[in-house]
Amino acid sequence: MKPSSALFALLVVALLPVGCATGPSPANEAALKKRFNQVDSSGDGKISRDEFTDFMIEEAFAMYDRDGNGYVTLDEYVAGGGTERGFKAINKSGSGKVTLAEAKKSELARHQMAMPFDEADADGGGTGYVSYEEFVAFRGKIRDAVR
Numbered sequence: 001m002k003p004s005s006a007l008f009a010l011l012v013v014a015l016l017p018v019g020c021a022t023g024p025s026p027a028n029e030a031a032l033k034k035r036f037n038q039v040d041s042s043g044d045g046k047i048s049r050d051e052f053t054d055f056m057i058e059e060a061f062a063m064y065d066r067d068g069n070g071y072v073t074l075d076e077y078v079a080g081g082g083t084e085r086g087f088k089a090i091n092k093s094g095s096g097k098v099t100l101a102e103a104k105k106s107e108l109a110r111h112q113m114a115m116p117f118d119e120a121d122a123d124g125g126g127t128g129y130v131s132y133e134e135f136v137a138f139r140g141k142i143r144d145a146v147r
Helices: 005-013 026-039 049-064 074-079 084-090 100-105 107-120 132-145
Strands: 071-073 097-099
Touching: 026 049, 026 132, 049 100, 049 107, 071 074, 074 084, 084 107, 097 100, 100 107, 107 132
Parallel strands: none
Antiparallel strands: 071 097
């Protein structure tokens, strides 16, 4: 799902845990660690490109699926800032309803949602994983950008 600029900003902000718009505090640190663990679905202490991409697609899907019925229609997609062309590229089945599974299989959606990963994987070596420290640093960049 190729998000609009506004939706994309909202998705990136989705990486920010609630209450972390301010400086570090024990509560904010706990919320940030909880968010990191949500993205780190394997629980190995690092976020892979696939984990990051799946998380971003899930967040976008929830935003597009306004009525919460488990699929996104063309009308919902366009209302969220997408285009008919983008919807058709994702809706390979041609059913007129994009499911989360279909969105996760879409090359277009995977490409678009993985774009912030390289910025977060900022250790210079491009390890292909985001450590907790990189996640915290990336979150700081996001926080500063949305102020």
